[in-house]
Amino acid sequence: xxxxxxxxxxxxxxxxxxxxxxxxxxxxxxxxxxxxxxxxxxxxxxxxxxxxxxxxxxxxxxxxxxxxxxxxxxxxxxxxxxxxxxxxxxxxxxxxxxxxxxxxxxxxxxxxxxxxxxxxxxxxxxxxxxxxxxxxxxxxxxxxxxxxxxxxxxxxxxxxxxxxxxxxxxxxxxxxxxxxxxxxxxxxxxxxxxxxxxxxxxxxxxxxxxxxxxxxxxxxxxxxx
Amino acid sequence: xxxxxxxxxxxxxxxxxxxxxxxxxxxxxxxxxxxxxxxxxxxxxxxxxxxxxxxxxxxxxxxxxxxxxxxxxxxxxxxxxxxxxxxxxxxxxxxxxxxxxxxxxxxxxxxxxxxxxxxxxxxxxxxxxxxxxxxxxxxxxxxxxxxxxxxxxxxxxxxxxxxxxxxxxxxxxxxxxxxxxxxxxxxxxxxxxxxxxxxxxxxxxxxxxxxxxxxxxxxxxxxxxxxxxxxxxxxxxxxxxxxxxxxxxxxxxxxxxxxxxxxxxxxxxxxxxxxxxxxxxxxxxxxxxxxxxxxxxxxxxxxxxxxxxxxxxxxxxxxxxxxxxxxxxxxxxxxxxxxxxxxxxxxxxxxxxxxxxxxxxxxxxxxxxxxxxxxxxxxxxxxxxxxxxxxxxxxxxxxxxxxxxxxxxxxxxxxxxxxxxxxxxxxxxxxxxxxxxxxxxxxxxxxxxxxxxxxxxxxxxxxxxxxxxxxxxxxxxxxxxxxxxxxxxxxxxxxxxxxxxxxxxxxxxxxxxxxxx
Numbered sequence: 001x002x003x004x005x006x007x008x009x010x011x012x013x014x015x016x017x018x019x020x021x022x023x024x025x026x027x028x029x030x031x032x033x034x035x036x037x038x039x040x041x042x043x044x045x046x047x048x049x050x051x052x053x054x055x056x057x058x059x060x061x062x063x064x065x066x067x068x069x070x071x072x073x074x075x076x077x078x079x080x081x082x083x084x085x086x087x088x089x090x091x092x093x094x095x096x097x098x099x100x101x102x103x104x105x106x107x108x109x110x111x112x113x114x115x116x117x118x119x120x121x122x123x124x125x126x127x128x129x130x131x132x133x134x135x136x137x138x139x140x141x142x143x144x145x146x147x148x149x150x151x152x153x154x155x156x157x158x159x160x161x162x163x164x165x166x167x168x169x170x171x172x173x174x175x176x177x178x179x180x181x182x183x184x185x186x187x188x189x190x191x192x193x194x195x196x197x198x199x200x201x202x203x204x205x206x207x208x209x210x211x212x213x214x215x216x217x218x219x220x221x222x223x224x225x
Numbered sequence: 226x227x228x229x230x231x232x233x234x235x236x237x238x239x240x241x242x243x244x245x246x247x248x249x250x251x252x253x254x255x256x257x258x259x260x261x262x263x264x265x266x267x268x269x270x271x272x273x274x275x276x277x278x279x280x281x282x283x284x285x286x287x288x289x290x291x292x293x294x295x296x297x298x299x300x301x302x303x304x305x306x307x308x309x310x311x312x313x314x315x316x317x318x319x320x321x322x323x324x325x326x327x328x329x330x331x332x333x334x335x336x337x338x339x340x341x342x343x344x345x346x347x348x349x350x351x352x353x354x355x356x357x358x359x360x361x362x363x364x365x366x367x368x369x370x371x372x373x374x375x376x377x378x379x380x381x382x383x384x385x386x387x388x389x390x391x392x393x394x395x396x397x398x399x400x401x402x403x404x405x406x407x408x409x410x411x412x413x414x415x416x417x418x419x420x421x422x423x424x425x426x427x428x429x430x431x432x433x434x435x436x437x438x439x440x441x442x443x444x445x446x447x448x449x450x451x452x453x454x455x456x457x458x459x460x461x462x463x464x465x466x467x468x469x470x471x472x473x474x475x476x477x478x479x480x481x482x483x484x485x486x487x488x489x490x491x492x493x494x495x496x497x498x499x500x501x502x503x504x505x506x507x508x509x510x511x512x513x514x515x516x517x518x519x520x521x522x523x524x525x526x527x528x529x530x531x532x533x534x535x536x537x538x539x540x541x542x543x544x545x546x547x548x549x550x551x552x553x554x555x556x557x558x559x560x561x562x563x564x565x566x567x568x569x570x571x572x573x574x575x576x577x578x579x580x581x582x583x584x585x586x587x588x589x590x591x592x593x594x595x596x597x598x599x600x601x602x603x604x605x606x607x608x609x610x611x612x613x614x615x616x617x618x619x620x621x622x623x624x625x626x627x628x629x630x631x632x633x634x635x636x637x638x639x640x641x642x643x644x645x646x647x648x649x650x651x652x653x654x655x656x657x658x659x660x661x662x663x664x665x666x667x668x669x670x671x672x673x674x675x676x677x678x679x680x681x682x683x684x685x686x687x688x689x690x691x692x693x694x695x696x697x698x699x700x701x702x703x704x705x706x707x708x709x710x711x712x713x714x715x716x717x718x719x720x721x722x723x724x725x726x727x728x729x730x731x732x733x734x735x736x737x738x739x740x741x742x
Contacts, residue, residue, distance in 0.1 A: 042500070042702060043359070043496075043500050043699070043702055044702055045702055046702055046703060064496060064499035064500045065499055065502075065504070065505075066495075066496075066499050066505045068229075068504070068505075069230070069504070069505060069506040069507070069509070070507070070508075071268075071505035071506055071507040073268055073492035073495055073496055074268070074488075074489075074492065075360060075361070075485070075489045075492040075493060075496065076492075076496065078362075078484075078485060078489070079362065107276075107331060193362040193363060193364055193484045193603075194362060194363045194364070194365060194475050194476070194481065195358065195359070195361075195362055195363075196349060196352055196353050196358035196361070196363065
């Protein structure tokens with residue numbers, strides 16, 4: 001039986017090789033390194049966490065390599081509640097690309113999405129971007145900031161737990177000013193959308209209820225079938 | 226950035242339209258190495274959706290002789306900016322200007338090729354079967370409409386709709402239910418009287434023989450069976466059944482519309498392709514293609530790099546494969562933005578949703594599909610409405626092709642048009658001589674759903690990989706067992722087979738346990 005109060009979609013972006021997949025794997029499976037080519041066939045990872053006594057399911061999406069030639073699909077950004085923008089603290093070019101990523105985020109992601117800037121690979125001793133520079137950049141662009149090491153498991157748990165806590169806070173406030181709050185209010189509203197995952201369940205129901213706009217048949221939870 | 230693109234592929238797919246993306250995903254899914262490239266900076270080719278500013282930029286772009294998108298124009302019907310005195314926006318009576326619409330540019334998802342999906346149709350089935358449905362969300366179409374006595378009215382779809390509707394009399398309700406039930410049961414008994422009597426005759430004759438009223442006849446012909454006076458009895462039955470078979474799955478009508486527009490759909494297939502190792506390059510053109518007679522491989526040059534592929538699939542309209550190809554007009558499209566919706570309040574409750582209307586011209590010979598979108602579709606800002614009009618092309622002038630329908634819609638209505646745009650989608654009428662070894666996909670055809678496009682993708686895929694399954698189900702993340710000690714299972718492209726075997730073993734083990742208990 002699925003037992004969680006909220007489901008949040010978190011997406012990662014950033015240049016190839018900054019350690020996005022490593023962060024996800026470290027958090028969801030405690031693994032490092034994840035191994036070459038390991039992302040094949042793996043779409044997103046799921047981990048259920050408990051924050052403030054509430055069970056929360058995090059659906060964490062990786063880029064599937066489409067960032068390699070700057071060809072991420074717009075649909076990747078759709079309906080994300082939180083967005084983690086990652087750079088490598090030992091690689092200046094990955095930091096220099098951040099404005100490009102921000103432009104793309106602005107273009108395609110929900111404007112209310114929670115944004116977190118992450119400087120990864122703090123285990124490296126050839127740091128090129130001082131913590132303060134990253135912090136300032138994050139502040140300037142209205143993002144949370146954290147430095148992590150997927151290799152040493154430093155701050156990785158903290159990163160995702162803080163996101164979960166923040167998203168719950170937003171969902172509870174339900175003031176409509178955030179993506180998470182919108183998600184919480186989403187289900188009953190006129191604007192509800194449908195995931196096809198629950199197809200068979202709904203098909204079995206008889207078509208006896210009149211009126212109303214669109215039928216809300218749950219999220220695109222892939223568990224429903 | 227260093228170009229670390231591999232040089233050898235099983236398949237190179239040129240163009241990221243719907244059909245090409247289907248093929249790319251299917252090939253990657255069965256372990257083929259795929260490179261998917263598009264000279265455009267966006268996904269979807271002529272199947273794409275655009276924000277308002279990128280749409281205008283796309284329409285403004287100069288067309289080449291072999292382009293699929295042509296004869297494109299747009300017009301603004303409002304002032305660029307508001308006069309000083311009117312700058313204060315009042316709720317409910319907002320005066321739109323070009324600037325105020327453009328300020329919401331990215332709230333638009335303007336489709337070049339808008340479609341409506343049957344809830345039990347080919348595409349929905351494919352999305353569920355392949356598990357690609359996890360990348361998309363849908364809006365149940367709110368109303369299926371028809372024109373009756375010059376008014377747009379909702380066609381009752383479900384049993385409850387039929388009972389609740391005020392537009393039909395009790396007698397009409399009974400007749401309609403009886404008729405639909407008969408259609409639903411048709412086929413179970415191939416030898417019943419009707420099917421014998423009407424074989425070889427038209428669906429309209431059958432309908433008239435049921436002595437239904439004129440209004441019910443319109444409901445069935447215009448909206449349910451969506452056929453013309455010459456449609457055969459068998460086809461009309463089949464279409465009615467298709468409609469009925471999609472009822473009661475999601476929402477009140479048998480139709481779905483993809484949230485954020487149809488341009489999302491090719492991207493969903495591309496995502497699956499990438500998840501299985503497909504490589505994606507937008508803004509990258511192929512400059513030349515040749516055949517290496519010795520290895521029988523195709524040699525492509527792209528951005529100064531030589532790539533080799535066992536097979537190449539290309540959408541029409543991409544050079545160099547389409548050089549010298551003649552293009553003829555195929556679909557005429559109109560795209561309109563207005564500040565109020567079509568039809569009465571009843572059809573647009575709570576600001577309106579997604580409405581579908583099939584139109585016939587005065588003599589009933591030509592048809593057009595109208596899709597009306599409100600902001601609930603995710604493809605339009607709040608307070609604005611998008612109308613997509615599509616008809617089979619009869620000329621190189623989309624506006625004149627559509628004038629019979631636009632006059633029906635807009636001439637005597639109170640719709641306040643803000644923006645209108647027309648274009649043609651062309652398809653190729655002959656094959657390029659240089660492209661014998663290249664598999665072409667077809668340009669979008671005139672259809673409501675994606676049946677023809679999927680059948681085209683399937684056909685190309687089967688030609689390439691005759692023995693492979695077309696888009697088998699992709700496992701859910703929870704089903705992928707990652708062993709910390711030995712991640713090798715995930716390193717191989719053969720993951721799907723491995724996984725299937727693994728699942729099979731597990732299932733057998735569970736079965737055996739059951740027996741022991």
